[in-house]
Amino acid sequence: MSQQINLFNPIFLKQRKIFAALPMVEALGVIVAGALLLTWYAGQRVAAQEQEAEAGKTVLAKREQSLVRAKAQFAPRAQSPALAAELNAAQAELKSLQDVAAVLQGGTLGNTAGYAEYFRAFSRQNVNGLWLTGLTITGAGNDIGVQGRAMQPTLIPHYIARLTAEKVMRGKTFAALDIARPEAGAAPQVAAAAGVASTAPVVAVAPAVSPFVEFNLQSTMMQEAAK
Template identity: 60%
Template sequence: MSQQINLFNPIFLKQKKIFTAVPMAEALGAIVLGTLLMTWYASHNVAQLEQRAASGKTLLAERERRLQDANRQFAPRQKSAALATGLAQAQAELAALRRVEEFIKQGTLGNSAGYAAYFRAFARQNVTGLWLTGVTITGAGTGIGLQGRALQPTLIPQYIGRLKTEPVMQGKTFASLDIGRPDVAAAPVISPTSSTAGQPVSAQPATSITAAPYVQFSLQSTGVQAK
């Protein structure tokens, strides 16, 4: 009868050492070195961030200072009472002028072209030997008065007939015509006066009244609208 005897004992196996002093020291050194590197990196980033924050704070303070300076320089001014009053008056005058303009455009005043057309008509229809000394126009040409002088009375109807050919005088008739020859004072004539004994003879001017070499006329019209 045979019997097997197991002489193997695990104690006699060579044990593998996993953690020895040297590897542990190396690992610890690597950990310390990594920690130092991370600390330095974090410190470096923090320093950069603090520098940027300081720069931003300085820039912000400068912008705030500029803003305050601008607010002081361009501060809103208080409204001037005089300017407000003047503006209100100007607006009132402008509104009044616009109302007048609308009033004129509606034709309530009649002819809104002015009196220039009348004076041009009077100047165009001139007659030799006749001249005007005064012109009166009332309203929008509803009443016209002419005063003048003429060397001959016959020139006056000729002038009136020529005026009626003007477009601006269409529809207007003359209601009255006064013609007269005024008296004028002639040049003084010096005549001697009688003297008493022993007194010198003196001369006194004598004034004579004669008729003027022209006639005066006054022509008045009535405003009759042309049909």
């Protein structure tokens, strides 16, 4: 009877040394070279940043110097009492002028534009056969009185209509109108011949009627005006 005996044992094989001296030295060299390269790169970056910082400090110093010069050149000046007094006086005068302008625009003083436009309006309204003998304007033009004569009474309403159409007369009304035909006066008596007494009786002649009528136009009633 035969029996086979296996004398192979893996532990008896030659083992390969992975971490030998030479590979470790090479790896260590690579690590050292990488560290040196990183150190050089970091030094270059630090040097560049230091240069930028120095340049920034130089620019900042120049700007601070410019700011100091500007403050010295444009230093706030002390307020002048005389200038302050003139400013206060000018402001007070401006306020007074503004108050006056407000009063004038408010119309509390009445007519501030004068009466020239009223007279222009009356001069523009010429009606044949009608003429004015008197004109009164009181205050702000609220009280107006017109006196005149006309050859025909019918001319007066026509004249009033044209007059009230004027811009300056808009909104104004007349409250009273009087129209009358005056007497022309008595005819003179027959005079005696010079140096001779007349024995003929004197004949009285009736007064003649005037060929025109007189009118009185008032913006307020006469009774109210009298008050």
